[in-house]
Amino acid sequence: MDGRELVERLRRVVGDRWLLLDEHDLRTYESDGLLQYQQVPRLAVLPGTADEVRECVAACAQADVPWVARGAGSGLSGGALPVKDGVLIVLSRLTRILEVDLDNGRVCVEPGVTNAAVSTAVAPDFFYPPDPSSQIVCTIGGNVAENSGGAHCFKYGFTTNYVTGLEVVLPDGELVTIGGKELDTPGYDLLGAFVGSEGTLGVATKIWLRVVPVPEATRTLVAFFDSTRQAGEAVSAIVQAGIVPGAIEMMDATTIKATEAMAHAGYPVGRGAALLVELDGAEAECDAQFTEVTRICADQGSDDVRVSRDEAERALFWKTRKAAFPAMGRISPNYFVQDGVVPRTTLPDVLVRIDELAAEYGLTVANVFHAGDGNLHPLVCFDAAVEGQAARAEELAGRILDVCLEAGGSITGEHGVGVDKRKHMAKMFAEDDLAAFQRLRCAFDPDGRANPGKVMPTPRLCGEVPGVYRQHPLEAAGLAERF
Amino acid sequence: MDGRELVERLRRVVGDRWLLLDEHDLRTYESDGLLQYQQVPRLAVLPGTADEVRECVAACAQADVPWVARGAGSGLSGGALPVKDGVLIVLSRLTRILEVDLDNGRVCVEPGVTNAAVSTAVAPDFFYPPDPSSQIVCTIGGNVAENSGGAHCFKYGFTTNYVTGLEVVLPDGELVTIGGKELDTPGYDLLGAFVGSEGTLGVATKIWLRVVPVPEATRTLVAFFDSTRQAGEAVSAIVQAGIVPGAIEMMDATTIKATEAMAHAGYPVGRGAALLVELDGAEAECDAQFTEVTRICADQGSDDVRVSRDEAERALFWKTRKAAFPAMGRISPNYFVQDGVVPRTTLPDVLVRIDELAAEYGLTVANVFHAGDGNLHPLVCFDAAVEGQAARAEELAGRILDVCLEAGGSITGEHGVGVDKRKHMAKMFAEDDLAAFQRLRCAFDPDGRANPGKVMPTPRLCGEVPGVYRQHPLEAAGLAERF
Known part of the structure; x- marks a missing residue:
């Protein structure tokens, strides 16, 4: 099958409207959330059903043409970067929620359903825990590809802990079912291998997810500290006390400054670190643990602990945290989002080492991260208009990963390897x-x-x-x- | 390499003492916990280090001879059944605990370490949650091979949720590391695929496990009901109330009778069902939820709820539950342990269907199971001395699996496929x-x-x-x- 035949075959599968050949149309898909890599694909298809996906993949197999599957394109590692002479299979039309079975705590969705839509579909009694900051736009298909995490993954686990079954089109066009609605089906656990395989083993067309009951109570606080070291020690003390917060997030001085300029939450600009701690569970448990967390934060040097008084204030605390990436644009023309993991106990030392490296490179590095998991997101700020600064920033981002590895950590916590890593x-x-x-x-x-x-x-x-x-x-x- | 050369090579690797060739010695290993399959291996080796394991596997690869790895041999699906003309690699000498890092909640062990020894090594502040009934003897290597579960897996998850890294000897003798001490390392998640692969992808020589803090409080009760249907509805009501017990186990009338004869816990012989519920977590949470569980059990028809007053009584409740399999020997000369899963909501109907099938076959089926997971362990009782009864019992056990599948369930919950399934x-x-x-x-x-x-x-x-x-x-x- 030559290129022309492939195009005609794909046109028959998806219809004229959903086959994009024009470079202007295709430019929409030239990158994902990692902007420093760009590649316009040769063509894109937007299949409307699982069966159309299977036929597109089978056509590529017969033509021996490479392909890339894409959801919302919000990924941060270039995992959905198109291949120059390949086909881009865009799954954004596959947005049906196929089954909601709350009695058994299961939802079955198509890959183009957004992360937030899953929780909406099972509200108000249930929710879907993995919550990337991009949850309003990112899709479950993309979450499965990257094994996405989020602020609540410290307590609740990652995407891989919630996928119980997948219908997958393999690269040769075969359709197989892996796992199912039940937990722990017999045979090899291929599920684990597919979740996080970044689209290199096949494309999921149907996804069974586990959803869990909304906890009876949620309590959120923000504690301010003089330094990230103090805040880091508070994190260790909380965890060592046997408390497993729903989320435990840290922002450093630079991040506090940037987010305050955008979210106006009244955060004290100039403080060294903010620690957002959310406890959830049974009412009685929450109250008891909340008292203990407040005491631990004070013991570790926080003289400013703010407790959310209502849902609006809780939402404001979270808005401030989730605004960290976009807010950085207010203090720096450009930035790289790095993603590394270190053992929790090494956090204070690693943060100092990152500060030293930033000084050595003459660049600003802001730190905002999932502290419970030791999952760092250093934001390396630079100005692309200054000759050589982008290259220096990229080198610094790489050095930060080396520091993570030396501390016994990992080069990515939740953004995936993609092209970037x-x-x-x-x-x-x-x-x-x-x-x-x-x-x-x-x-x-x-x-x-x-x-x-x-x-x-x-x-x-x-x-x-x-x-x-x-x-x-x-x-x-x-x-x-x-x- | 011919057979003689292989024997000599293995002898050089493990030493004369740890190479078994004599049929009398080898008979020890002719089966695992599933006694109806027996096969004496051609020879057995007991390597003392990971490196010796690697050399044994490499020798088998060169000789093109099949091999089976074995831990304690307590598995119930025949997963460790030897191959007639193959080598049995017994891992019981690899019992070193290589690292205990409580700050990061990790333990690194060799495969021959017993399940219970992991919890002992991290006591009193931490524990290792997956707890097969055989935990005193079964090994972590075997747990990894079978993705073993246990009574506490409803709340805490299975082996696969606790393994963060493996050092594995592949069948060609190559030694690779999959995952590591950290959660969620980059690249394909081969860990999930190896855990539960029943020794068909390689043999683990080093295992990194996650351990978790011992909960502040534990409360245990046993509620007695007139029927398994009532008890099953209590299970659904507890879970729908958003309560996630540490364990929630059911025993039917036959099991109550058998275990009482052995454990003397004062259980009322003649009652239709016993439900053991254990809550753990923060003291305040436990107390609040305990009141609710007690109320739910009463609402669903239990007029006899017994709360453990101290650790000794709690241990007695558990001893009674864990004695269920051996106790069955008191009421039946032989029995098969079946292992199937059904959606929790179908439990009451499936139990009725199993009773009907038992009546049809004229055999007794006792039910004892992890009710929260819908993981049934029907014990099909028979007398091997009665002509044809073993075959009828095996057929009935198969029919029970068909019922599980019809209900949307699975053929195994935690015992694995092995030869049996x-x-x-x-x-x-x-x-x-x-x-x-x-x-x-x-x-x-x-x-x-x-x-x-x-x-x-x-x-x-x-x-x-x-x-x-x-x-x-x-x-x-x-x-x-x-x-």
């Missing part, structure tokens, strides 16, 4: 460990057509002997002439 | 879904040497084209002459 994978994994990943990839996508160039540090072809790879043909020769 | 896999999965499992298997064990004949319904060879398989050579021609 591939180069760091070899720092974290031995060659044999990467080869183990490649075995899985090759089992499901032997021809490397599904989201090529993501996750793995070097694109490789699957050989017949496991562990032996050749250069990927996309790198060796362009596919442009195929169209 | 292979034949049922095709009832639950479509051919394409099973082929997806096989892709994973072939990616890591293309020659089918690791625990062959388990999990998958028909043994197959990995072809060069995914999805195309040939007959497994072990079935086609014996390997006996190789030795």
Whole structure:
């Protein structure tokens, strides 16, 4: 099948309206939330049903053309970056909620349903815990691809802890069901491997999710400290007291300043750190633990603990936290969002080391993060108009990851590897460990057509002997002439 | 490498003392906890270090001889059943606890460490939640292989929710690290796929586990009901009230009678059902919820709710529950332990259907189970001395699984597929879904040497084209002459 035949076949599958060939239309999809990488795809399709997705993937398989699946494009690691001579499969039309079964705590959705829509569908008694800051726009399909987290994942776990089943189109066009509505189906747990595989093993067309009862009570406070070290020690003390907050988030001085300018929550600009702690659960438990958290914050040096008096104030606390990324635009023309993980106990030392590195590079680094998980989101500020500053900022962002690795941590907590972190994978994994990943990839996508160039540090072809790879043909020769 | 060379090579690896060739010695290992399957292995090795395990597996790879890894052999699905002409790798000497890091809530152990020893190593402030009834003897390596559960998994999750990293010897003798001490490392989540793979993808030599703080308070009660239907409705009412008990276990009339004869807990023989409910968490939460659970049990018809007054009484409640399997020996010469899952809301109807089937077969079926998870453990009683009764009992056990599947459930909750449930896999999965499992298997064990004949319904060879398989050579021609 040549390029022209592929286009006609895709047109028959999705209809003329949902096949995009014009560069102007395609430019919408040139990047995801990670703006420093851009690539216009050769064409895009917007299938309307699972069956159309399957037919699009099968057509790409027959034409031997690579493809990338995309949800809302809000990802921050370039996981949905199109491939130059490939097809982009946009899933934003697959927005049906197929089943709501509250008796068994399950929801079945199509991949284009937004994260927030799942909680809305099961409100007011249930909710879907993983809550990326982008939850109003990001899709469940994208959440599954990246194993997305969020502020409440410290207590509640990540996407992988809530997906019980997937209907998946494999790269050869086969439709399979992995897991189901029940927890823990027999056979290999391929679910875990698919969740977080960043679109390289196939594309989910139906997703069974576990939802949980809304806790009886929620209590939220913000405590201000002189330093992130003090706040970090408060985090350790809270966790060591056996308290598992629903969320425990930290913002440093730079972030407080930036967010206050945007959200006007009355936060004291100039303080060294803010710690947002949310407790949820049974009323009685919340009250008892809330007293203890307040005491711990005071013991660790906070002289300013603010308790939300009503739902409006609680919403304001959260708005301030969730505004951190956009707010940074007020104090810096450009910034990189980094995503690294460190053991919780090393947080204070790692934050000091990041400050030292920022000084060495002459750049500002703001820190806002999921403190309970040790999941840092340093925002490396720079001005792209200043010659060489973007490159210096990117180098600094890489050095910060090295610090995370030296502390025994990881190069990504919840944003995924995508194109952005591939180069760091070899720092974290031995060659044999990467080869183990490649075995899985090759089992499901032997021809490397599904989201090529993501996750793995070097694109490789699957050989017949496991562990032996050749250069990927996309790198060796362009596919442009195929169209 | 011929059989003689393999024996000599293994002898050099583990030393003469830890190589078993004598049939008398080998008979110890002829079955696991599932006694109806027996097979003496050709030889057994007991390596003392991870490196020795790696060398044993590599030797088997070079000799192209199949092998089975075994922990304590307490599994109930025949997952550790030896292969006739294969090597049994017994991991019971790998009992070192390599690291205890309570600050970060992690423990690193060798596979032969028992489940209970992990909790002991982190006591009194922490514990390891997954708690199979066999926890005093069963090993963490076996728990990882079977993704073992236990009474507290309703609230706390299964083994897969606690393993953060594995060092694994792959079937070709390669040593790889999957995951690590941190949660959510980048790259494919192979951890999920390895946990529960029943020894068919490799053998774990080092296991990082998450441990959690011991809850501040624990309250335990047993409520007696006239029928399992009443007790089942109490379970639904408790869960719908938003209460997540640490454990919620049901025993039917037959089980009450059998366990009372053994444990002497003063349980009222003749009552239709006993519900054991354990709440744990913050003191204040426990007290509040305990009052509610007591009220719900009374509302659903229980006129006899007993609250444990001290740790000794709580231990007695649990001893009674955990004695259910051995106690059944007092009322029946033989029994099969079945393991199936149903959606919690269907529990009352499924229990009635099981009673009807038992009557149809003229056999007694006792029910004791993790009610919160809908994870049934029907004990099908029979007398092997009566001609044909064992076969009828096995047929009935299969029919019970069909009932679980019709209710939208699963053929195993926590005991695994092993040899016992292979034949049922095709009832639950479509051919394409099973082929997806096989892709994973072939990616890591293309020659089918690791625990062959388990999990998958028909043994197959990995072809060069995914999805195309040939007959497994072990079935086609014996390997006996190789030795």
